[in-house]
Amino acid sequence: MENLLQQLVNGIAWGSIYALVALGYTMVYGVLRLINFAHGEVYMVGAMTGFYAAHALGVADRPSALGLAATLLAAMATCAALGATIERVAYRPLRRAPRLAPLITAIGVSLLLQNAGQLVLGADPKFFPPLVASREAWRVGSLAVSNIQLTVMATAVVLMAGLELVVMRTRVGRAMRAVAQDADAAALMGVPVDRIIQLTFVLGSALAGAAGIQVGLSNPKIDPLMGLMPGLKAFVAAVLGGIGSIPGAMVGGLLLGVVETLVAGYLSSTYRDAIAFVILIAILLYRPTGLFGSAQAEKV
Amino acid sequence: MRPGTALALGGLGLAFVLLEWVLPRALNPYYLTILTRIGVAIVAAVSLQLVNGFTGQFSIGHAGFMAVGAYASAALSVYLGSEWLAALASALPIWLARALYFPIPLLVGGALAAVAGLLVGIPTLRLRGDYLAIATLGFGEIIRVVILNVDAVGGARGFALNATSGVDLRFEDLGAIYAVVALSVGVIARLAYSSAGLAFRAVREDETAAESIGVATTRVKVLAFVVSSFFAGVAGALFAHSEGYIHTNSFSFVRSFEIMVFVVLGGLGSITGAVIAATVLTAAPEGLRGLGELRMILYSLLLIAVMILRPQGLMGSRELSLAPLRARLRGRRAAA
Numbered sequence: 001m002e003n004l005l006q007q008l009v010n011g012i013a014w015g016s017i018y019a020l021v022a023l024g025y026t027m028v029y030g031v032l033r034l035i036n037f038a039h040g041e042v043y044m045v046g047a048m049t050g051f052y053a054a055h056a057l058g059v060a061d062r063p064s065a066l067g068l069a070a071t072l073l074a075a076m077a078t079c080a081a082l083g084a085t086i087e088r089v090a091y092r093p094l095r096r097a098p099r100l101a102p103l104i105t106a107i108g109v110s111l112l113l114q115n116a117g118q119l120v121l122g123a124d125p126k127f128f129p130p131l132v133a134s135r136e137a138w139r140v141g142s143l144a145v146s147n148i149q150l151t152v153m154a155t156a157v158v159l160m161a162g163l164e165l166v167v168m169r170t171r172v173g174r175a176m177r178a179v180a181q182d183a184d185a186a187a188l189m190g191v192p193v194d195r196i197i198q199l200t201f202v203l204g205s206a207l208a209g210a211a212g213i214q215v216g217l218s219n220p221k222i223d224p225l226m227g228l229m230p231g232l233k234a235f236v237a238a239v240l241g242g243i244g245s246i247p248g249a250m251v252g253g254l255l256l257g258v259v260e261t262l263v264a265g266y267l268s269s270t271y272r273d274a275i276a277f278v279i280l281i282a283i284l285l286y287r288p289t290g291l292f293g294s295a296q297a298e299k300v
Numbered sequence: 301m302r303p304g305t306a307l308a309l310g311g312l313g314l315a316f317v318l319l320e321w322v323l324p325r326a327l328n329p330y331y332l333t334i335l336t337r338i339g340v341a342i343v344a345a346v347s348l349q350l351v352n353g354f355t356g357q358f359s360i361g362h363a364g365f366m367a368v369g370a371y372a373s374a375a376l377s378v379y380l381g382s383e384w385l386a387a388l389a390s391a392l393p394i395w396l397a398r399a400l401y402f403p404i405p406l407l408v409g410g411a412l413a414a415v416a417g418l419l420v421g422i423p424t425l426r427l428r429g430d431y432l433a434i435a436t437l438g439f440g441e442i443i444r445v446v447i448l449n450v451d452a453v454g455g456a457r458g459f460a461l462n463a464t465s466g467v468d469l470r471f472e473d474l475g476a477i478y479a480v481v482a483l484s485v486g487v488i489a490r491l492a493y494s495s496a497g498l499a500f501r502a503v504r505e506d507e508t509a510a511e512s513i514g515v516a517t518t519r520v521k522v523l524a525f526v527v528s529s530f531f532a533g534v535a536g537a538l539f540a541h542s543e544g545y546i547h548t549n550s551f552s553f554v555r556s557f558e559i560m561v562f563v564v565l566g567g568l569g570s571i572t573g574a575v576i577a578a579t580v581l582t583a584a585p586e587g588l589r590g591l592g593e594l595r596m597i598l599y600s601l602l603l604i605a606v607m608i609l610r611p612q613g614l615m616g617s618r619e620l621s622l623a624p625l626r627a628r629l630r631g632r633r634a635a636a
Contacts, residue, residue: 035430037557090604097611100358100564107557108603115596232437232553239434274445277438281424284435288427 002142007265008258013149013218015257016156020211021234022241022249023163024083024204030180030244031200033099037106038086040231041113042079042205046212047222048117049078051126060129068131068213072155075209083205084198092194110231117224125223128216152214159210160250163203167246176200180244229273233260236276240283242293251291255279312482320475335474336542338582339481340535345562345578346485346571347531352560353569353617354492355524356504357425358433361440362532362559364420365413367551368443369533370540371453373409374461377541381405382463389467402471406480406537413533414526416443421525425518440556448548458547461540471541480538484531489571491527500524504569565606567613572620577613 021043028036053074054060059067090105137147167173175196178186187193215230216222237256241248256276263275283291324332348362377385381401388397424435453459461469471477491497499520502510511517540546562581566573584602588595606614 029430033430035433090608093608094611098568100352100568101607101611101613104561104564104607105604107561108600108607111600111603112597115600119593119597228554236434236438239431243430270449271445274442277441280438281435281442284427284431285423288431290431 003265005143007261009143009145009149011258011261012254013152013257014261015254016153017211017214017218017253018230018234018237018257019250019253020156020159020207020214021230022237022253023160023246024208025235025238026241026243026246026249027176027200027204029238031176031183031197032091032102034091034102035106035235036091036204037103037231037235038090038109038113039204039208040227040229040234041110041117042082042086042227043208043212043215043231043234044117044222044224044227045082045113046075046079046209047128047216047226048121048126048212048224049075049209050213050216051128051222054129054131059131063131063133068151071131072210072213075213076206077209079209079212080202080206083201083208086205087198087201092197110227114224114228121224123224125221128220128222130217130220131213132217148217152218155210155214159207163207164246166203172196172199233276236280239290240280242287242290245290245292248290248292316475316479319478320473323474332472332474334583334586336472336477337539338579339474339477340539340542341559341562341578341582342481342575343484343531343535343538344559345566345574346488347528347535348559349563349566349569349571349574350488350492350500350531351524351528352563353567353574354497354504355500355521357521357525358429359436359525359528360433360553360556360560361420361436361438361443362528363551363553363555364436364440364443365417365529365532366536366539366555367440367447367548368416368529369409369413369536370546370551371447371459371536372412372533373405373537374459374540374546375453376408377405377461377469378459378463382465382467382469385463385467385469386465398471399476402476402541405541406534409537409540410530410533413536414530417526417529417532418522421522421529425521425525437553437556440551441553444548444551447551454547456548458545460545469541470544471538477538477542480534484534485571485575488527488531492571496520496523501569561603565603565613567615567617569617570613570615570619573613573615573618576615576620 021039024039024042025036028034028039050071054067054071057067057070057074059070086109090109091102094102094105132148132151134146134148136144137150138145165173167176175186175191176199178189178191179193179196179200183193186196215226233256234253237252238249239252240255241250241252256279259279260272260275264272287293319335323335327335344362344366348359351357351359381404384404385397385401388401391397392400420436420439424432424439427435447453448456463469492500499510499515502513502515503517503520507517510520536551539550558581562578563574565581566575566577585595585599588598591598
């Protein structure tokens with residue numbers, strides 16, 4: 001029983017990383033109807049930026065809350081700039097193109113970042129500096145929660161609350177929701193659609209950058225191809241929750257993290273990579289638009 | 301025999317002689333391997349074109365069906381086929397024995413992939429758009445992980461096509477490989493431009509409208525999916541028998557994306573476009589090898605640039621065809 005609780009805690013910590021990445025997928029999908037396959041690489045760039053920023057700032061071997069915050073900001077800012085650039089260069093020229101065209105440029109950008117990463121940073125794995133000194137924060141019976149897990153979960157909660165605030169309570173957020181509902185009508189109402197789309201990429205990519213730092217803290221081995229599988233699974237999490245839905249991405253990410261941890265703990269770790277897709281298909285067969293997705297009426 | 305038919309047959313014969321006897325002597329094995337891989341890529345791309353380009357269903361799990369074809373055919377060859385081939389070879393000349401044997405694994409690989417396509421297609425094809433895409437992607441990955449856990453086909457060690465009976469199970473004759481490629485492309489093209497193909501395209505243009513004029517949309521989608529999976533299986537079987545060693549890593553979602561890139565870059569709904577894109581994009585990374593580490597960077601930049609410059613793909617939905625040329629020749633003859 002305590003083992004189960006322990007696995008749940010580990011799963012939630014792991015799932016909050018998925019959730020942050022999934023948010024970027026779901027927000028971009030909401031405004032552009034585009035699966036941004038380059039998003040996993042943005043998350044990789046976040047982890048890499050964190051690695052170099054921590055060394056440059058000299059906080060790599062001295063764990064401190066300030067150092068962590070500075071690294072986190074550096075990674076989020078870099079990823080935000082990267083996201084805006086990707087949108088401008090690879091997606092905006094294709095706004096009126098057939099729907100699959102930007103998908104191919106997304107794959108192109110993803111390949112570009114993987115290979116440029118290997119060329120510039122080297123293909124060998126790096127070890128993320130321990131910005132948080134690992135120790136047990138809480139212990140109840142045999143259930144232990146490390147302070148890394150607490151940090152990961154706390155940043156995730158703060159960032160998600162911030163996002164919810166921006167999307168639901170600000171003018172920009174309202175413009176984002178308007179573009180997601182109907183970009184043409186939003187443009188007629190005076191919403192600067194291109195700028196809002198770019199802003200969506202900025203927010204989503206900043207969250208992916210934060211996820212990169214979190215994964216560096218909890219799983220220090222990082223390399224230029226690290227974004228591939230987690231990126232795909234975060235996308236699965238977004239679809240699970242109902243792509244385009246922000247609470248859906250949060251729930252989907254947590255659910256995926258918990259189930260994967262449970263499967264790896266109780267069944268077999270070789271099936272871990274398949275289980276995400278098994279749940280996905282099971283849920284899609286019962287709710288074809290995901291947990292929080294709304295069915296769109298067919299227009300005749 | 302009409303002169304056109306004679307010309308076509310002559311051309312095919314010439315191509316066969318070139319592939320079977322001239323090229324293997326003129327080129328080193330490295331180029332022959334690339335030519336073989338281009339053939340496999342063409343079959344995979346054209347088969348996916350039937351679903352994505354002609355039926356408008358967005359499937360990105362094609363590598364999973366290739367994996368089924370590759371592993372089923374390889375298991376057949378290793379566990380049963382090598383005995384059959386040895387028996388055939390003892391009674392017949394070796395080239396005839398091989399020509400009689402090799403269609404069997406290709407057909408079995410295709411058939412099992414088609415069954416997998418049916419099992420995956422029936423539940424998933426009622427999903428729409430991106431949800432279908434991610435479900436097919438998911439099935440592709442599930443197939444891969446399941447195969448990875450089957451010890452009889454090597455699991456994580458990969459699976460080598462070594463025969464117990466001492467015969468060579470590898471299949472590297474370019475002429476025969478391209479005969480399979482031509483046959484596959486021909487069958488898919490005939491289907492895509494037949495009356496069944498008209499139903500495929502009706503579903504692509506507007507599913508509701510197609511249904512209202514009596515197209516059984518679900519059946520049409522499943523049919524396209526099953527045929528497409530069959531040829532993906534053939535491509536997988538071809539891949540397994542030409543490489544002689546397979547590993548599940550060759551069939552991950554990265555492979556599925558690659559095939560999808562062939563289809564979209566070539567132009568959705570264009571068979572010749574898929575053939576051209578598969579050929580160029582399989583050859584390009586090899587041709588760029590001189591650039592060393594920069595090669596994959598240039599390749600991805602190329603991909604982005606081509607897509608931005610030609611969003612409808614290289615060919616759009618048109619086909620490269622000899623028909624205009626033929627019409628002009630005929631016109632000149634009529635004028636004279």
